[in-house]
Amino acid sequence: MAIYSEETADYIWRNGKIIPWKDATIHVNAVGHASVAGIFEGIKAYWNEDESQLYIFRLEEHIERFIQSIKMVRYGFGYTKEQIKSAIVELLRANRYRRNVYIRPYIFQKGIVRELLQAQPDKPTEVVIDSWPFDSYRDPDKGLHVCVSSWRRISDNIMPPRLKCFSNYHNGRLAAMEAAVSGYDWPVLLDDRGKVTEGPGACLAIVRDGKVITPEITNGILESITRDTIKHIFEELLKIPFVERTIDRTELYIADEIFFLGTGWEIMPVLSVDRLSVGDGKTGSISKKITGAYREVVTGKSKNWPEWRTAVWD
Ligand SMILES: Cc1ncc(COP(=O)(O)O)c(C=O)c1O
The missing domain is CATH 3.20.10.10 (D-amino Acid Aminotransferase, subunit A, domain 2)
Structure with a gap:
C-alpha cells in the first residue's frame, strides 16, 4: 500500500523560521535520540473549491494534544499554542497551497547516536513543522x-x-x-x-x-x-x-x-x-x-x- 506522498513542500518551519525545505538539514549523528522521545502531530487542511478557501481541521485541538505530549516527555517548549497555530497558517500560505494538505509538527532533542536514554529536560529542542500535499491513504470505496x-x-x-x-x-x-x-x-x-x-x-x-x-x-x-x-x-x-x-x-x-x-x-x-x-x-x-x-x-x-x-x- 503506497501511503506516503513523495511530494515535498517548498518551505518548512524550523525553530521559529520559515526556510526552504531543502535547507532543513541536520548532522547524521543527531538522530540517535531523536525519535526515542520525539513527539509529533498529524493535522489535515482541506481545500474548499467553492469558497477558494483552505481549512485546517481542528487545529486548536491538535496543538493542545501536541503540547500535552511534550509535557509528558518533559521537553522544554518555548512557544505558545497561538504561536504554533499562526506558524502553521503562515507555512501553508508560504507554500501557496490550494489543495488538501497534511501538516506534521514535531519536536525532538538532538542526541549523538550513543545517547539513547539520557533524559535532559533542559536540553534545547528542534521544533519543526512540515507539510505536504495529501488526499487520502486509500479510496474508502475499496475498504x-x-x-x-x-x-x-x-x-x-x-x-x-x-x-x-x-x-x-x-x-x-x-x-x-x-x-x-x-x-x-x-x-x-x-x-x-x-x-x-x-x-x-x-x-x-x-x-x-x-x-x-x-x-x-x-x-x-x-x-x-x-x-x-x-x-x-x-x-x-x-x-x-x-x-x-x-x-x-x-x-x-x-x-x-x-x-x-x-x-x-x-x-x-x-x-x-x-x-x-x-x-x-x-x-x-x-x-x-x-x-x-x-x-x-x-x-x-x-x-x-x-x-x-x-x-x-x-
Ligand atoms: C495510533 C493512532 N491512533 C489513532 C489515531 C487517530 O487520531 P486522530 O483522529 O487524532 O488523527 C492516530 C492518527 O493520528 C494514530 O496514529
Missing part, C-alpha cells in the same frame, strides 16, 4: 481486509498510546508488517487482556444493532480527535447512538459494520476480519453516512461547527 494482530497494543503503564510519540509507532509497524506478509491490508491490535484497541495510525469503531461502538479512551488508544468529531456528528447530526465501551475480539467477527477513523485515514470501512466478512462484505449504510458527513464537515461544505475550521486565506 480494507484486516486481521487481528498477534502483537499486543502498547499500554498506559508501558508506553502510553496517549502520547503521540514516534517510538509508539514501532508497535504499530510490527503489526502492519505482520498483516502485510500474511496477505492482509491492515491489522487491528488487542490489548493485554485481549480487548480491541485500535489500528496503527487510526482508531476503530464497530456497528451493532444500529449503534456505533468504540473503545473508551482508557482502552489503550490515542485520544483521537476524529473520534471526538464523529461522536458529535453521530449524536447531533445523524442521530445515531455512539457508545464508548470495551469491545471483545469476537464482536469484530459478528459486527454489522466496522471502520477505522483518524485524521489520515478519515473514515475507512473494514470489509473482513480474519477472512470473515463484516456484514455482507460491502461498505455498510452507517459507514457511508459518516464518510459523507465527515467530508462535508472537514471541507466546510457543512456549516456546522465553524470553530473546528481555521481559514488559511483572507
